[in-house]
Amino acid sequence: MYCAIDFGTSNSAIAVPSGDGGMRLVELERGYRTMPTAVFYFVEGPETNGPPRAFGRAAVAAYVDGIDGRLMRSMKSILGSTLVDQTTDVGGGRGAKYIDIIAGYLRHLKAKAEDEAGGTIRQAVLGRPVFFVDDEPARDAQAQSALEGAALSVGFEEVSFQYEPIAAAFDHERQISHEEVVLVADIGGGTSDFSVVRVGPERMKRLERKDDILANHGVHIAGTDFDRRVELATVLPEFGYGAYGPSIAGAPPREVPSGIYFDLATWHLINTVYSPQRVAEARALRVNFADLKQHQRLMTVITERLGHELAARAEQAKIDVAGGGEAVVDLSHVESRLAVRLSEAQAVDAISADIERIVTAARETAAQAGLKPDQIDALYFTGGSTGFRLLSQKIADAFPAARAVRGDRFASVATGLGLHAERLFGRG
Numbered sequence: 001m002y003c004a005i006d007f008g009t010s011n012s013a014i015a016v017p018s019g020d021g022g023m024r025l026v027e028l029e030r031g032y033r034t035m036p037t038a039v040f041y042f043v044e045g046p047e048t049n050g051p052p053r054a055f056g057r058a059a060v061a062a063y064v065d066g067i068d069g070r071l072m073r074s075m076k077s078i079l080g081s082t083l084v085d086q087t088t089d090v091g092g093g094r095g096a097k098y099i100d101i102i103a104g105y106l107r108h109l110k111a112k113a114e115d116e117a118g119g120t121i122r123q124a125v126l127g128r129p130v131f132f133v134d135d136e137p138a139r140d141a142q143a144q145s146a147l148e149g150a151a152l153s154v155g156f157e158e159v160s161f162q163y164e165p166i167a168a169a170f171d172h173e174r175q176i177s178h179e180e181v182v183l184v185a186d187i188g189g190g191t192s193d194f195s196v197v198r199v200g201p202e203r204m205k206r207l208e209r210k211d212d213i214l215a216n217h218g219v220h221i222a223g224t225d226f227d228r229r230v231e232l233a234t235v236l237p238e239f240g241y242g243a244y245g246p247s248i249a250g251a252p253p254r255e256v257p258s259g260i261y262f263d264l265a266t267w268h269l270i271n272t273v274y275s276p277q278r279v280a281e282a283r284a285l286r287v288n289f290a291d292l293k294q295h296q297r298l299m300t301v302i303t304e305r306l307g308h309e310l311a312a313r314a315e316q317a318k319i320d321v322a323g324g325g326e327a328v329v330d331l332s333h334v335e336s337r338l339a340v341r342l343s344e345a346q347a348v349d350a351i352s353a354d355i356e357r358i359v360t361a362a363r364e365t366a367a368q369a370g371l372k373p374d375q376i377d378a379l380y381f382t383g384g385s386t387g388f389r390l391l392s393q394k395i396a397d398a399f400p401a402a403r404a405v406r407g408d409r410f411a412s413v414a415t416g417l418g419l420h421a422e423r424l425f426g427r428g
Helices: 056-064 100-115 137-153 164-173 223-239 259-264 267-274 276-288 294-303 309-319 344-350 352-368 387-399 412-425
Strands: 001-007 013-016 022-023 036-042 053-055 071-072 089-090 094-097 123-128 158-163 180-187 192-200 213-217 326-330 339-343 376-384 402-407
Touching: 001 100, 001 326, 001 412, 013 100, 013 158, 013 402, 013 412, 022 056, 022 180, 022 402, 022 412, 036 056, 036 089, 036 100, 053 100, 053 223, 053 344, 071 402, 094 100, 094 344, 123 137, 123 164, 137 158, 137 326, 158 164, 164 180, 164 192, 164 213, 180 352, 180 387, 192 276, 213 352, 223 259, 223 294, 223 339, 223 352, 259 267, 259 276, 259 309, 267 276, 294 309, 294 376, 294 387, 309 326, 309 339, 339 376, 344 352, 344 387, 352 387, 376 387, 376 412
Parallel strands: 001 123, 123 158, 180 376, 376 402
Antiparallel strands: 001 013, 013 022, 036 053, 036 071, 071 089, 089 094, 180 192, 192 213, 326 339
16 A cells, blocks of 8 residues: 655645546545644644644644634745754643654544545655755755654655656656656745756656756745735725825825735734734824724724635635636624625736746746757646746746746656656555
8 A cells, every 4th residue: 555645835735546546646634635734733632643633624723713722824934944853842741852743644644545445555755945045065965854754653664756847747747758848937825936847758757856857946925915916906905905194284195004905915824913012003094094984994803813714705806807707705793794806907907026036036947957938848836826827927938939838837746756656665
């Protein structure tokens, strides 16, 4: 029994043999083959194989609902850092090592896979970035070793690794008859990562593929940044963002202080706005508003803890217009009949600077490989944010000779890792 694990920064997935000679993705949560890489530690509750925890969407829901505890996300980013063996407070007088938090999440994935596969899984392929740590080979090796150790600690007996951009390109590689140079664009929630990869039928037979990665580059700009900018540009103005206050003693009106709006548009900072001190500060802002209805709406969001719902509706509107058209953001949960419209053009305008930085990173990746844009044969798009039509089009415009290939936006890496696991462990 073997599996393949895409342990991602934002989301994770796991593949197991399907019984028909292929691999299938495990349903990790009802209706979902991917799961947020998130763990919530409850302050209260009995210990069962460690502190009381929730994983994935349940972890995020516990945090949004304001339950006492601590949410851990983006755990992958601590690999290769000095934090990996340090202990952090997870509430209720309990502590946990960061590496044990990762191990606990892997154990949860493994249990889900074993439930579906109907047996104990002993062998695993794990994905890894080209570099856990840039320009520091020793720390990069330590990061892989730490992840391997965490996997072994939860019951895997043999662990192998494959590079994530290679895994993403496997699906494309199966469909071509000659060697190509592919730019893999993996644009998710937190980062936009690009890799120039050499693929082909003959290369597909090799298990070691590091030499086929000609360049790797990226920027920490992606879907969550888009959500934030869209919310600030189109939703939060209804609550006073960018508004001006009354003229006092003939002085020019002053803009409403914006700090609270930036926190409301930043997912992991929303709960900080609900503290008694911040609520008092928000009430005191009333004198800064010329339109007191906007302040009233702001206070409704804060006192009724509607910040995450506001962000979720802005995100959904962004998704709805990603392929073109227009969406209505229903804000009636704050005020009856309140709504705003969002068009694709407005969304693109809000994130235009981010798009340019992402496209620049794509060009720089090709340059690092020593290639001109017209020497890229294909663009392989994966990651949730590649569903934004104009973002993908801007990248494609930068490489006019390349044909665009779209993989599964949420599961290409996991599927590719599954193909590698089948070649590696299914040979018998």
